[in-house]
Amino acid sequence: MGDYAIEADDLRRTYRSRAGWLRPRRTETEAVRGVSFAVGRGELFGLLGPNGAGKTTTIKMLNTLLIPTGGTARVCGFDVVDDTREVRRRIGYVFGGDRGLYDRLSALDNLRYFAELYGVAPREQKRRIAELLELVKLTGRERERVEGYSRGMRQRLHIARGLLHSPEVLFLDEPSIGVDPVAARELRRTVADLAAAGTTVVLTTHYMAEADELCDRIAVIADGRIQALGTPAELRHHADGRRVVEVEAYGVPDAAMTAVSKLPGVRETAVEARGALQLLTVQSDAAVDVQADVLRELAGIRIGRVTSREPTLEDAYVAIVNGTGA
Numbered sequence: 001m002g003d004y005a006i007e008a009d010d011l012r013r014t015y016r017s018r019a020g021w022l023r024p025r026r027t028e029t030e031a032v033r034g035v036s037f038a039v040g041r042g043e044l045f046g047l048l049g050p051n052g053a054g055k056t057t058t059i060k061m062l063n064t065l066l067i068p069t070g071g072t073a074r075v076c077g078f079d080v081v082d083d084t085r086e087v088r089r090r091i092g093y094v095f096g097g098d099r100g101l102y103d104r105l106s107a108l109d110n111l112r113y114f115a116e117l118y119g120v121a122p123r124e125q126k127r128r129i130a131e132l133l134e135l136v137k138l139t140g141r142e143r144e145r146v147e148g149y150s151r152g153m154r155q156r157l158h159i160a161r162g163l164l165h166s167p168e169v170l171f172l173d174e175p176s177i178g179v180d181p182v183a184a185r186e187l188r189r190t191v192a193d194l195a196a197a198g199t200t201v202v203l204t205t206h207y208m209a210e211a212d213e214l215c216d217r218i219a220v221i222a223d224g225r226i227q228a229l230g231t232p233a234e235l236r237h238h239a240d241g242r243r244v245v246e247v248e249a250y251g252v253p254d255a256a257m258t259a260v261s262k263l264p265g266v267r268e269t270a271v272e273a274r275g276a277l278q279l280l281t282v283q284s285d286a287a288v289d290v291q292a293d294v295l296r297e298l299a300g301i302r303i304g305r306v307t308s309r310e311p312t313l314e315d316a317y318v319a320i321v322n323g324t325g326a
């Protein structure tokens with residue numbers, strides 16, 4: 001048995017579909033374009049990337065739900081295509097959202113049902129379920145119907161469900177989607193406990209902060225390829241030599257943003273809507289002080305707070321995804 005829980009070698013997946021009704025056309029989407037990485041046993045590994053990057057497709061190939069159109073992958077030493085059954089016995093899969101639980105049943109009955117389905121030995125079931133309720137902090141609430149559960153509680157119950165058969169590897173696809181910040185923190189604690197207890201966890205997320213807090217290593221995926229792979233500290237180096245100016249503004253026209261992005265020394269710009277407010281993030285070479293120039297381009301626009309700061313992992317992520325990082 002190898003040292004790795006997961007080994008992906010040049011994995012590829014192309015979706016072929018027909019679009020159009022009167023004149024159907026064949027379209028091809030190269031969702032994953034040659035992805036290679038290895039995850040150590042007991043490691044908490046993050047797949048991070050924007051919408052449509054290929055994260056879910058990659059996970060589905062690793063957990064045998066989707067056959068690769070190229071490359072190979074092994075999970076716990078078993079090939080995902082040739083040894084599907086062996087792989088399935090060793091993995092759990094939890095996806096974000098609400099599907100897959102019986103609302104009318106209590107958490108306990110849900111877990112009993114799935115334990116039966118997953119072939120957990122009857123003698124083991126009681127102990128295993130109690131252990132998992134403890135892990136996901138639902139002990140004491142297990143007799144309540146799931147319909148009364150919050151999203152965070154549901155998500156933790158999903159995780160318990162995915163762990164019933166004691167998998168060596170757990171895939172978590174967007175676990176904190178739609179979960180409020182406090183519940184998301186609880187959820188992260190559960191995931192961290194799980195990894196500390198020796199389970200290998202592969203997590204996909206949109207949230208850099210979540211990946212930063214949890215993951216031993218992160219692969220940033222964009223456009224079906226790994227753009228960067230390393231520890232959070234290593235990824236942070238992609239923003240080395242930069243400085244960030246943040247400006248709160250109201251109603252910034254596109255033309256002003258274009259002008260800002262063309263200023264000398266500016267490497268990266270982003271606008272994020274926060275209610276009526278827009279948050280402009282401008283990354284520049286640390287040697288160039290762009291603040292005065294940026295504010296000049298925004299003359300006549302209502303401005304709120306202006307901050308100049310060191311880059312964060314989030315800034316490094318933006319640089320990596322846009323292909324401009326160090």
Ligand SMILES: Nc1ncnc2c1ncn2[C@@H]1O[C@H](COP(=O)(O)OP(=O)(O)OP(=O)(O)O)[C@@H](O)[C@H]1O
Pocket residue numbers: 015016017029030031049050051052053054055056057058
């Ligand atoms: N069943 C499918 N048929 C055709 N194209 C698909 C299918 N599933 C995904 N795609 C396409 O493949 C690409 C990668 O999708 P994927 O779901 O793997 O990305 P993702 O990184 O998980 O995105 P998100 O964060 O939005 O979930 C996208 O362009 C998507 O539209």
